[in-house]
Amino acid sequence: xxxxxxxxxxxxxxxxxxxxxxxxxxxxxxxxxxxxxxxxxxxxxxxxxxxxxxxxxxxxxxxxxxxxxxxxxxxxxxxxxxxxxxxxxxxxxxxxxxxxxxxxxxxxxxxxxxxxxxxxxxxxxxxxxxxxxxxxxxxxxxxxxxxxxxxxxxxxxxxxxxxxxxxxxxxxxxxxxx
Numbered sequence: 203x204x205x206x207x208x209x210x211x212x213x214x215x216x217x218x219x220x221x222x223x224x225x226x227x228x229x230x231x232x233x234x235x236x237x238x239x240x241x242x243x244x245x246x247x248x249x250x251x252x253x254x255x256x257x258x259x260x261x262x263x264x265x266x267x268x269x270x271x272x273x274x275x276x277x278x279x280x281x282x283x284x285x286x287x288x289x290x291x292x293x294x295x296x297x298x299x300x301x302x303x304x305x306x307x308x309x310x311x312x313x314x315x316x317x318x319x320x321x322x323x324x325x326x327x328x329x330x331x332x333x334x335x336x337x338x339x340x341x342x343x344x345x346x347x348x349x350x351x352x353x354x355x356x357x358x359x360x361x362x363x364x365x366x367x368x369x370x371x372x373x374x375x376x377x378x379x380x
């Protein structure tokens with residue numbers, strides 16, 4: 203039985219030398235288990251018991267390796283998906299640097315409704331007013347009602363607004379930003 207144990211030890215070492223995803227200990231475990239259950243095996247049974255515990259650890263290591271490989275594949279797929287969504291989003295964004303302010307366009311009833319007095323509020327994501335805005339004289343007569351309650355970017359000049367202690371944007375261009 204000791205010679206059989208030694209042969210199984212060599213077989214186990216050969217199996218351990220293979221790449222972890224190609225290791226298969228089923229035959230070795232079966233042979234070791236037969237020796238352990240044999241009442242006449244003596245020392246060989248104890249040695250084989252120890253080898254069986256080693257085989258269980260090797261199989262656990264292989265299972266962990268497979269699980270890590272699977273998780274790495276999933277991580278790579280997730281990262282690729284995020285990167286794809288990010289690049290798609292970046293390609294959809296226009297040159298945001300040209301805007302003096304970006305926010306939600308809302309009407310302001312403080313300054314009246316006549317076109318030359320018409321003012322708008324630019325509201326941030328928190329719902330607070332960022333600044334007031336009014337069209338420059340070149341585009342004062344245009345209708346901006348379709349852009350109300352939408353996120354817009356304004357191109358124009360920033361001036362102090364003493365009435366509110368904030369800023370007033372005199373915009374020459376207004377663009378909806380997604």
